[in-house]
Amino acid sequence: MSDREVLVYNAKLAEQVERYDEMVELMKKVVEEDKELSVEERNLLSVAYKNVIGARRTSWRVFGGLEGSGQIRANPKAAGPLKRYREELESEINKVSTEILELLDKYLIKPNIAADSRVFYLKMKGDYYRYMAEFAVGDQRTTVATKSNEAYEEASNIASQLLPTHPIRLGLALNYSVYFYEIMNNPAKACQLAKAAFDDAIAELDQLSEESYKDSTLIMQLLRDNLTLWTSDAEGEGKGT
Incomplete structure (x- = not known):
């Protein structure tokens, strides 16, 4: 197996055991070889980032709902920690998004594909x-x-x-x-x-x-x-x- 095939194989294993952060790192290395991705490879890239960011978006929506709920009015001291957690999630979502957007612009969105x-x-x-x-x-x-x-x-x-x-x-x-x-x-x-x-x-x-x-x-x-x-x-x- 070539180095690229090993990366793809390991990414598929990471997907099976739901280790999406590792899957992202593996697929990043594939993308950074700067060769056109196969259909399987681009789908693996999409699945990896979708799951990494999806969990954070779901958590962000939960925190947003809690901040506007009666629980906060009943327990005002909880507002500070909730706001902090929400802001941390926003920072993580921005980081993940910026990372994949840079990969897309630098390596993947090309006029001849x-x-x-x-x-x-x-x-x-x-x-x-x-x-x-x-x-x-x-x-x-x-x-x-x-x-x-x-x-x-x-x-x-x-x-x-x-x-x-x-x-x-x-x-x-x-x-x-x-x-x-x-x-x-x-x-x-x-x-x-x-x-x-x-x-x-x-x-x-x-x-x-x-x-x-x-x-x-x-x-x-x-x-x-x-x-x-x-x-x-x-x-x-x-x-x-």
Whole structure:
């Protein structure tokens, strides 16, 4: 096995035992070889960072909910520690996001790569700027929200080269619609984007390849779930990939 194959093999082992911080370090080394990633390698990179940041985003949402809860009014002394924990999580989310964004810009988003790879990486770029925008304030929020939109928009333009049923194109539409709903507070645009992606995919369902069937239909279900949520009176955050 080559050094690269060993890194990928160990990353897959790390995924199986849910040691995602180690998985991130292994995939960083693969990326830093500055060679185009295979589909398997880019998926491993995505899974590693998604899990590392996902746990922190979930914790941040819990702390945010606790800060506004009756528990704090009943026990004001808890406010200080909660605020400190939340700020630590925000710092960690920013650190992880900045790290993957640097890898994307330096090694992965290149003009000569295939359309599906370019959309995949630009979507990731939009996602991680979106994660930072979830808690950023003032000028910083404007900056990261704008960069998120720019990445999603560029990805969307290229995604028109992919079939409407392609899981990467569908995943992009799903997350871009969540961006409009949660970051831009624009439910009309979010619904418009999600509905168009869902309807376009339904219209060409007969072109859905067997290997993409599971991924594509799962994302279509998430698009439909979000549309149901966003067009009802219930309030809630949308589901992204």
